[in-house]
Amino acid sequence: MSRSLPAGHLCTIDVLMLTIAAFASYALRLERLDLGEHWRSFVLFAGAAPVVVLMLFGMTRVYAQYWRYASFHEFSLLAWALVCAGIVLEGMVLIGRALFPAIPVVPLSIPPIFVLSALTLTALPRLMMHARFQPSPRRWHRQSGNRALIMGAGEAGAMIVQSMRLARQNNVIVGFVDDNPHKRGVRINGAPVLGDRHDIPRLAAEYQINEVIIAMPSAPGKTIREIVAICERAGVRARIIPGIAELVDGRFSVNHIRDVQIEDLLRRAPIQTDMQAVGRLIRGRRVLVTGGGGSIGSEICRHVLRYEPSDLIILGHGENSVFAIHNELYRWLNTPRGESDSVDGDGQCRSYRTPTLHTVIADIRFSERIHAVFERYRPEIVFHAAAHKHVPLMEANPVEAVTNNVLGTRNLLDAAIVTGVERFVMISTDKAVNPTSIMGSSKRAAELLVHHAAKVSGRAFMAVRFGNVLGSRGSVVWTFKQQIAAGGPVTVTHPEMRRYFMTIPEAVQLVLQAAALGRGGEVFTLDMGEPVKILDLARDMIELSGLQVGRDIDIAFVGLRPGEKLFEELFLPGEQYDRTSHEKIFIARNASRLVPADVLALIADLEEAALSDDTSRTVRLLRLIVQRSQSTPHEDVHGDHTLEPASLRALAVGGS
Template sequence: MGNVFRIKELRYLPRWLVFFIDISIFSFSILISYLFLKNLQVKINFIEYFNEKIFVIIGINIFFMFLFKTYAGIIRYSTFFDFFKIVWASGSTLIVLLGLNFISELILGKPVYLYPVLFLFFFISTFLMFFFRMVTKQLFRMFRDSKKDPSKIRIAVIGVEGESVSLANAIIHNPGHAYQLAGFLSARPDSKKAMLLGHKIYNKQSLLRNDHWVSRFDAILINETMPRPKMEDWTALALDKGLKILKAPNVNHTKEEGIIGGIRPLQIEDLLDRAPIKIESEEVKSRHYNKSILVTGGAGSIGSEIVRQVAQLDSSLIVVVDQAESPLHELKLELLERFPNQKFKFVLADISNLYRLEKLFEDYSFSIVYHAAAYKHVPLIEDNPHEAIFVNIGGTKNLALLSRQYNVDRFVMVSTDKAVNPTNVMGASKRAAELFVQSLQDSSDNTTKFITTRFGNVLGSNGSVIPHFRKQIAKGGPVTITHPDIIRYFMTIPEACELVLQAGTMGNGGEIYVFDMGKPIKILDLAKRMIKLSGYTPDVDIKIDFIGLRPGEKLYEELLTDNSTTIPTHHEKIMISKDPVMELEDIEILCKQIMRSAIKKDGLQVVKILKIIVPEFISNNSEFEILDKTPEYEVYQ
């Protein structure tokens, strides 16, 4: 029995078999056509050459079958494109036979073939060949569906529109993958009894009332082009019903095999990712075209994306500076592969080393400096405040002064919302850096435009909360949150970098650009949703622990200081913050004092001077709170 032909294991009908069946079909069609006329007692011309006439029709039809390759397609994947190939082949045969009739009438006075026979043959053969393909396709589907693989994920595709049908077809036509189509889900009330591609369409409201239907699926499949509110709605339903949520790539830009390979679990970033602000500006391109660009912190989350975006603007040279050796090396390999025509220079350097930086400014005559290098982890900086002074303040000072000295056209600093009413050393050090950069704008002999951009957390950045939660969930928990009421703003890395590039062209110098970050997100809600997206139940499968606010951490972040006002720009999502400024002479003196204290690693003295530079800096949950409670606290200078 091992050699017995089993149709369930047949992947597709051999081409020779399709070819033979098609010949049989149009041979049968000819006979049916003649029999029909015979029953009507219609006299046939040239009856003595009946067999020869049949062979001529078959021969011509075979020729056009080869020409249009009607037999070449895989039957179980037949579409209307295959139907049109059949129509072209049969139609061409009809035209040739009509031509023979025309010649016969001119020479012999009567047609070789009766015209009703030809037209009957055309319609009957075309219909039967297409019918054969549709029946075969349906049989293959029935046999495939009859042997359900329990290891495969049963998918319900969301929607009944063209993109949803394309997704479903991709699943059907790629049975070797881990998915099988189980039906469609739609919010449309008119689709309750409809079928699509042989599968039932389940109505959303009925699904909410009938949990039995939910057991027919393991997951729902969402197209990445689905509007955000609709995606949120279906995600909430799926999580409530215990279904997995999968996301497919854009079917309009992906080949069928790529669609299946691109299906992945929905990530929390997909739900937090707002519609990005796309800034199309010829000025951005012109300011970078054939120019030398410096990006500090170029191997970091923001810096590396700035480099990627600038690499598309035809700059003459992009110098990438970072002190992290391995990330810089990995970025180098990526960029050289992705942008073979862009000239790069990768520099391993610490921005607190003035002499190392000065050599770069001498050699490359930068037109724009993007300053993204910084220490950013709040608890680490709270324990090591002197390091924030060396890099966040000292490094920024070095780069800003060199930019002024070497007449750099634009200096664009990447800041943070933690610089607003700071409660930690990291945020205060970034605010001090902002103040120094702003103070240079009106200094004597300055031609550089000093610009600052300020935004909140970016999705997927190094050390951010989402990758941290993901690792904790993968380990089985617990997920640790500092406080149940803590909230944060989020934006995407590309979106943040578009803002940075745009700010570099919009600014006249001295501005701090802030961004409409949308609504803040409660971190507890974020954690619960991430746990559910991973297929677990919060506080049942994965425990959530509250560990208390970390040193310097606050419940919410701000983008504007209490004393600031905002000025709108030509883009409704981008504003200018008018914050208090300092004179260059004043902040230079304080920067020298704080650098001396940092060299001595005197944490209290460092933070005391930092609080003088940034008066709104009030420490929270930190050892430095003593400086706020007793302003007269004596420390040496």
């Protein structure tokens, strides 16, 4: 028998049992098996009782219960239905006596006795069905398999034993360990309590234990970590069953942390922007996204696709991430949806047209490859999200920062000018303002190239500065989540370090709005409110995970890393910024006036140093470019608008 009996079969058994219960009621009442003159009333009662009981069983959904997994609830429901049936039968007996004196008289004590008899007899097959699927504790204890102790002889531990037995997993629960001395020696679901946490090494050796299953939903994180440490010393695996804590009292264990909502960390309301102008800009155009497999690039692709470009070219260096976003977008395009899923820039619904997706695996550092891609797909709008962004890594690898962030941007701009790209939006960072790091300096140099290209081409080439993007891969939130999941500590560089924060959707909306608002040579940034202390962010994440600082998770200060600043800025001293038509977006319209007149010559020298792997000269030239953009007179090159694209490319590649 692999299943519970069908309701129809159980109903047939109930009719038989209820008939026997009716006879037993009379036999108990009369204290004899020969009913004598009461046979007629017995036949009347035995005919009515099953009908009434089955009706009550139907009304109380007794037959809807799955008796294989029956518990107190199911059997109490059975008892309640029979009590109600007894009341109805008692009422029928009284009414029959008053209105129909000619019918056989049923003794008034029969219905209550029937209820007790019927409860025993109808529960019996259900108990047998339930017991059929419960392995014997002794037999289950002796079977071979993974041998485990359960840490915590409470309700959660009992639930683990029960669920493992029902699932017939290849686990042998040898016993429990619990720090409560009063539980020593007692048995829970057939398994004995053998000791406390300090006995785990001894028990592991004595009983050949393979793992300890921790079932302590209310224990603080430090206690859990102590138990895990004891298990490690004993050479056994410690495991926390996901979901046990929620089943017991709704709490979360250290290794089962709820997903922190990114918006919870902003300390301000998320910013929403008007995307109608973006829809008008993108619809029917060819759009290329570099770094299309990254956190920001992939989100840009998702947003762009909603506005129905004619083509979306996803360019990235990592094949796995590009493969993932392409598959996601392909499934989205091929999922049936209504007209409301296709919204034009004016907010009106349009009939859906399928854009064409293109995936390109390419390294932006290779100029010839990038030019070939641009010539093939002829993009009209480019969102440049490809970059190295980790400050400590770039401090150790300045040549990589330059070749990717600076020369890669230069290659894209060259190709964009030659192939007639109308709008080019480069994603920069607040670390490019008065930079102290290699990464920030490389992004500042890339900004200068964008501004120069905007001047000489007269096109809408612009930069967008981000604060720290919450939730992006490698971000501080990502790092903190890993540290919390591991039990801590959460590492903060300095108690006074502050950063501007934005969400991925905010970042992408800013990029798209910049594409619609920009005329060329500007820098856009989001009004992100006041900068947030990293220490406060760490505390928020710990508390939003259902844990407590100091009790469950510790915070450790590790000191500033090379290239890091305590505070970030959004605009350079010489940049004149103002609000755009969107009150939450700032613009520095004069950013292109801060470009050194000899920027291309400086970039050419920087390229020579980087390609020859001359780290010290690369760093010196990078710092020189940043200094020249902040402290020397700058030359306006508006007259260069008349240059031909080929001349611009030659100028950019050849330096002076």
